[in-house]
Amino acid sequence: MEALSNGIDPRIVAFIRRHHVMTLATVSVEGSYCANLFYAWDVARCCFVVTSDPSTRHGGEALKDGRVSGSVVLETRIVGKVQGLQWRGRMMRVKAHEMVQVRKTYLKRFPYAAVADLDLWVIVPEWMKYTDNTLGFGKKLLWQRAIENMGGEEICD
Numbered sequence: 001m002e003a004l005s006n007g008i009d010p011r012i013v014a015f016i017r018r019h020h021v022m023t024l025a026t027v028s029v030e031g032s033y034c035a036n037l038f039y040a041w042d043v044a045r046c047c048f049v050v051t052s053d054p055s056t057r058h059g060g061e062a063l064k065d066g067r068v069s070g071s072v073v074l075e076t077r078i079v080g081k082v083q084g085l086q087w088r089g090r091m092m093r094v095k096a097h098e099m100v101q102v103r104k105t106y107l108k109r110f111p112y113a114a115v116a117d118l119d120l121w122v123i124v125p126e127w128m129k130y131t132d133n134t135l136g137f138g139k140k141l142l143w144q145r146a147i148e149n150m151g152g153e154e155i156c157d
Contacts, residue, residue: 006046006146007146008128009130009141011130011135012085012141012143013041013043015072016041016048019072019074020109020110021039022037022039022070022071023072024036024037024050024058024068024069024070025068025069026058026062026065026068026091028061028064028065033058034058035057035058037058039109039123040108040109042102042105042122045102046125046145047089047123047125048122048123048125049102049105049120049121050091050122050123051113051116051119051120051121052119053119054119059119059121062091062092062121066090066091066092067089068089068091069087069088070086070087071084071085071086072085073085080133080134080137082131082133083130083132083133083134084130084131085129086129087125087127087128088127089124089125089126089127089145090123090126091121091122091123092124093119093120093121099120125145126144127142127144128142128143129141130142
């Protein structure tokens with residue numbers, strides 16, 4: 001797999017694409033909160049695509065403050081196989097003019113969702129830390145989005 005133009009190590013992308021559930025963390029005056037979400041990875045836009053409802057706690061908090069963080073993990077008892085991704089970024093609802101393409105990305109991963117009324121969001125990561133013990137105990141790969149690409153405005157409100 002080639003490295004993407006944004007410089008994400010292809011091992012990180014491969015890990016993201018092998019999984020489909022993340023833990024999302026939001027924060028508000030009520031304190032921190034986490035939720036588990038299905039996701040699809042949008043290679044072209046370098047972001048997670050999720051569906052959520054603004055009436056949920058995490059959806060409402062993301063509308064007020066789009067700064068989020070989260071993780072994707074491989075659950076294993078074998079220390080030498082531990083892998084996991086921690087990230088932080090911005091969660092935003094998808095703009096109408098990008099909805100068709102983003103919906104295709106989500107439905108390619110979850111075709112059974114085609115019958116649902118999807119409220120799609122993107123999570124644009126700004127920083128990621130991937131731990132992969134198969135590369136050596138405690139081996140970590142770090143990535144940070146270039147400053148000029150931090151907003152994600154091209155696909156998000």
